[in-house]
Amino acid sequence: MKTASDLLTRIPPLFSDLAKILAGEIDCTSLTLSRYGNDGSPYLVMPQAVIFPKNVTDIKHVLSFAREYKMPVTTRGQGASRSGGAIGEGIILDMTRYFSQIRNINMMENTITVDTGVTLNSLLEKLHAWNYDLPLISLGDTSGTVGALVATKSASCSSFHHGTIREWIEGVTVVVDTGEEHHIGDGITPSGRLLGIYQSVFPLLAKEGPVLRASKPLTHDDASGYNVWNTSIGPRQLIDQLVGSEGTLGIITSVTFRITPHKPHQVTTCIPVTDHKLLSVYIDIAKHHKSEGIFMYDQGFMQLADKYYPTVVPYFPDTPYTLLVTHTGTDKEKLHHTVLTFRRSLPISEHFLKTIDDKATLSRIASNEFLLLLGDMYTNSTLAPISVGDGIIVTIPQLSSLLTSLENYLNSLGKLYMITGNAGSGHVSIVTLFDPRSRSYDDDILSYTKQIFTIVKHHNGGISAINGEGLTRAPFLSYAYSDATLLVFKKIKDVWDPLSILNPGKKFGTTTSYLQQHLLRPKREI
Numbered sequence: 001m002k003t004a005s006d007l008l009t010r011i012p013p014l015f016s017d018l019a020k021i022l023a024g025e026i027d028c029t030s031l032t033l034s035r036y037g038n039d040g041s042p043y044l045v046m047p048q049a050v051i052f053p054k055n056v057t058d059i060k061h062v063l064s065f066a067r068e069y070k071m072p073v074t075t076r077g078q079g080a081s082r083s084g085g086a087i088g089e090g091i092i093l094d095m096t097r098y099f100s101q102i103r104n105i106n107m108m109e110n111t112i113t114v115d116t117g118v119t120l121n122s123l124l125e126k127l128h129a130w131n132y133d134l135p136l137i138s139l140g141d142t143s144g145t146v147g148a149l150v151a152t153k154s155a156s157c158s159s160f161h162h163g164t165i166r167e168w169i170e171g172v173t174v175v176v177d178t179g180e181e182h183h184i185g186d187g188i189t190p191s192g193r194l195l196g197i198y199q200s201v202f203p204l205l206a207k208e209g210p211v212l213r214a215s216k217p218l219t220h221d222d223a224s225g226y227n228v229w230n231t232s233i234g235p236r237q238l239i240d241q242l243v244g245s246e247g248t249l250g251i252i253t254s255v256t257f258r259i260t261p262h263k264p265h266q267v268t269t270c271i272p273v274t275d276h277k278l279l280s281v282y283i284d285i286a287k288h289h290k291s292e293g294i295f296m297y298d299q300g301f302m303q304l305a306d307k308y309y310p311t312v313v314p315y316f317p318d319t320p321y322t323l324l325v326t327h328t329g330t331d332k333e334k335l336h337h338t339v340l341t342f343r344r345s346l347p348i349s350e351h352f353l354k355t356i357d358d359k360a361t362l363s364r365i366a367s368n369e370f371l372l373l374l375g376d377m378y379t380n381s382t383l384a385p386i387s388v389g390d391g392i393i394v395t396i397p398q399l400s401s402l403l404t405s406l407e408n409y410l411n412s413l414g415k416l417y418m419i420t421g422n423a424g425s426g427h428v429s430i431v432t433l434f435d436p437r438s439r440s441y442d443d444d445i446l447s448y449t450k451q452i453f454t455i456v457k458h459h460n461g462g463i464s465a466i467n468g469e470g471l472t473r474a475p476f477l478s479y480a481y482s483d484a485t486l487l488v489f490k491k492i493k494d495v496w497d498p499l500s501i502l503n504p505g506k507k508f509g510t511t512t513s514y515l516q517q518h519l520l521r522p523k524r525e526i
């Protein structure tokens, strides 16, 4: 077990004064730096120090140090977003050790205030025990932390119904570049540095209105770029900019969410989709029948799941996709009636449908761990899952054509791939397995990324519906936005973070050659 003094002895001189004033810990050991140099993305960026801030004063000290030495500060939750958003060349601030409390649940107002490092699993466990829920995350991937949920504008298979995490936020506490902590919420007038930010951003957004209106994403869940489409006067505008900003504008320390009564019962109908074109038909019917979750997976996913976990994932032979439509309720009988009515309205015999009636199975199927585990099992962990295409999003009418184009391209590659997605929002997630020992590994990933995003652009879609841009998608933001819009994003960043110390190079400002230099790969076999 490491003690604080063990770690202090290994602190490089640059950090020694900072280490002395921190209440939390600083760790510069090579083992820790290597561990924090990766976040499941294909890239390795070694930090210089990992800091576990104990309180806001610690964060203030870190930012003061960072401003003095122009050192990047990257905030990190579980480090599991796989997009290169949680890695950086300077200081990593790990929020999970001390920012880990559920602060307050207000049963009159139906809100909960939570520290940024609380994991979604533990938040849901607590909420359900009190008979409350945050339904957006109940039906989604629950592996991350509260801070990352907000910082990546999390979406789930229920976003088409419940909105993204943005719609559930009542307030955010954030530390800005100067080290000041501010609470942002309705009815709170910005002050100090935050007021300065507000007074600079508002006229900028008003002036750039025509540019922004022309580039507004067509889909609700798209988190690419900064969320600058709300020009209404008030604090909500500042919250909007922080949601999905990936730690590039400020460090979130706590969040207040709106919560609702928990619906304990859930039934998922599994529909074999024999033709892409039927996807939009089934999705429309599901929405009409008040479904709260729609998820899909393809034949590749089905085959691997059936091979390794035959009892977990419903399998339909010879069907390109399976659609999982979830209904929830407080009353079991009413729920079964709703599900029955829904099933009878489908243009497919009930005889072909399957059912999942436990929550754990649905959560497992929709989780990123399960998807990646399947790839690992199949290749004995020899191939690298590349998930740069896991945040694609289009409108529902474009979904079938998008899938056809993507499949044509993916099949031409001859690599194993799996497609899943929060289909109710038009979200598509592709994970393709590449060989990191291949001589052309870096070029292969680059041309794969460009080709995928070209197809998405052709369908007027977005590239970051989950996980944010991070490093992996940062060089490709021009596939989603015009140069004029990218310039507005840059100006927003400059207002919030003029010295560019807050997670620089994430969202935009990274080149493909930087990515290639930091590609994580085993030694080549000669």
Ligand SMILES: Cc1cc2nc3c(=O)[nH]c(=O)nc-3n(C[C@H](O)[C@H](O)[C@H](O)COP(=O)(O)OP(=O)(O)OC[C@H]3O[C@@H](n4cnc5c(N)ncnc54)[C@H](O)[C@@H]3O)c2cc1C
Binding pocket: 039, 074, 075, 076, 077, 078, 079, 080, 081, 082, 084, 085, 086, 095, 116, 140, 141, 142, 143, 144, 145, 146, 147, 148, 149, 151, 152, 153, 154, 155, 156, 157, 246, 247, 248, 250, 251, 252, 253, 367, 368, 371, 387, 390, 422, 429, 466, 467, 468, 470, 503, 506
């Ligand atoms: C196949 C697959 C499927 C997935 N499905 C979904 C899905 O359906 N919905 C979904 O939302 N996500 C999904 N994810 C993504 C993942 O679960 C989320 O990105 C999750 O939020 C990561 O949490 P984390 O704590 O590990 O974040 P980290 O990797 O630690 O951080 C993610 C980003 O948030 C920033 N950040 C973290 N904490 C803070 C803070 N306190 N202040 C400011 N910035 C901060 C980091 O700097 C980084 O840029 C999926 C991922 C994969 C690979």
